[in-house]
Amino acid sequence: MTEPRISSLRKDFRIFRDRGFLVTLFLIGLLAAISAIVLVGASNEYGIPLSQVWR
Numbered sequence: 001m002t003e004p005r006i007s008s009l010r011k012d013f014r015i016f017r018d019r020g021f022l023v024t025l026f027l028i029g030l031l032a033a034i035s036a037i038v039l040v041g042a043s044n045e046y047g048i049p050l051s052q053v054w055r
């Protein structure tokens with residue numbers, strides 16, 4: 001009759017398994033990656049080329 005108690009910490013971190021959170025995290029990561037590619041490409045074309053720094 002007694003149910004096992006779920007810790008409050010486990011309840012708090014349950015949000016990280018939620019599908020909406022994972023989709024949002026993926027979209028933000030994708031947007032950050034695309035932005036980084038655009039910024040590096042623009043810097044190589046119009047600014048100080050990063051390829052010389054990364055050697």
